Amino acid sequence: MMKVIVDAYGGDNAPKEIVIGALKALSEREGFSIILTGDKGKLTALIDELSDQVPEDRLEIFDAPDVITCDMPPVEAVRKMRNSSLVKGLNLLNTDPDAKAFVSAGSTGAVLTAATLLVKRKPGIVRAGLAPVLPTVKGGRVILIDCGANSECKPEMLLNFAELGADMAKKYLGIPEPKIGLLSNGTEDTKGTDLTREAFKLIKGTELNFVGNIEAREILSGDIDVVVSDGFSGNIALKACEGTALAFMTLLKDGIMGGGIRAKIGYLLLKPVLKQIKKTMDYNAYGGAVFAGLEKTVIKAHGSSKAKSIAAAVLQAVDLNAEG
């Protein structure tokens, strides 16, 4: 049975929400088991307290008493905190042949550093890329790779990201021939930087369904399945989308609060629609960002993840490792 390792001590709401999320994932789907990494005594007590219906044959605890906090410099944290839930979890991922995936809501820097140092890359992959899955206006999803693992990239890395993103879109989104776009500052072939122009040629030379350069305006349009970028620009694109969505919600809230009784009734009537939009836009609900390019699946869930997002990330890990 496939095992998913879950870092019970990573994230703002660890360990409680992580454990609830793990239990939730187990109750929602059969065919896999979970290993929680963290302080064994505390986790055992927490699980006892949370549920009397724990599927004991599907839930293990792997003792890892140290906790990496967000203020530790990533490299130092990974090197020194060998008994942390993060480092022990990733080492276990390496050594246990049934362990296929690792999920953590810990600090992005620490998770990426630890995964880079401890988990082997797939053959032919120069660097792994962080790939969140975002909603589109057409109701589908789009993969954005890389979103922050590699600030400075070489053209070969962007080629890798295109291949990894395409693979993920096939396996996880079920799109047979995913459309790949290269994030640039214009759609013409000549637009971009030396990096993107070189990467353009490399991706164009593959069998991938490459649609060429795309602008950031198109990311959420639903016309593209995989958006390829260096980690710096990808991070900016992702966070600009997040910031604008947040700005919109803030303006709406302020407008309703200041709009008198008419606006308030309007809001009540429109509430189901607005809730649905909020749900659609909340990409954390679909799982985490995949650190794509490693021999085994590593998923970084949002730091503020609650049980629902953790459960989604665990099931995402299961889906990514389902037998074709």
Add this chain to the structure above:
Amino acid sequence: MMKVIVDAYGGDNAPKEIVIGALKALSEREGFSIILTGDKGKLTALIDELSDQVPEDRLEIFDAPDVITCDMPPVEAVRKMRNSSLVKGLNLLNTDPDAKAFVSAGSTGAVLTAATLLVKRKPGIVRAGLAPVLPTVKGGRVILIDCGANSECKPEMLLNFAELGADMAKKYLGIPEPKIGLLSNGTEDTKGTDLTREAFKLIKGTELNFVGNIEAREILSGDIDVVVSDGFSGNIALKACEGTALAFMTLLKDGIMGGGIRAKIGYLLLKPVLKQIKKTMDYNAYGGAVFAGLEKTVIKAHGSSKAKSIAAAVLQAVDLNAEG
């Protein structure tokens, strides 16, 4: 009297909306005059047709019969179309001491290329940067510089953008000590690329009110007045914001259409609030993007500008040249 030159043949809605916009700006504010560049015969006829209250002492036409279209490669267009409304307008900007600003809704590539080739830079400025002014959730504005004029930048250029943005925020937004943020993939000082880390040091060494690295999530927050970036990343940030705002509007529309009578009534009641949000978010209504760093003001209005945006861009040009 200060003169603003307006490219009457630039943009999707040229020349009609441009001319209406110019007339609108004249009627809204005293103390400046406009020179329209374009086909003199056609423009004269158009103006006659549009209004019988043209303030003739404040409106001139400068004959420029050639039209640069969007499909022409910018450099070639600028080199060959010497009698175009764009090239003649910018040459006039150079030679007429009363001409302080030039406004065009023509293709970004052509306008930036022509301005770069034809208009002198301010002393000490390595490169000019494109600087749109965006709305923030707090009701203020934020300047984003550079948004696409320079795909590849050197640290000194980002320093220039910080200085130019600060100057614009003081003069145009009336902020005495504008807060300057450097767009990066994290807020820590060490985040970013070699470029941003070098630029960080340079900007930190100035008298500017530099708040350090900011994430794209903060662009619209209202906590920052000037966001400094290379043109590639700035363009991605700008367009990601645009795309998300559009996605939001599309989801809202689709939700209302599919939400039955309840949602439709809710929408009608909430309409003033939504209209206000749309107005707030529509940054083109505030004017155009300033091509900052040149000896005279060059403003690029959105290609789809209608009269209102053109008028706003003309008045923005007037404001930027107001005697301190």
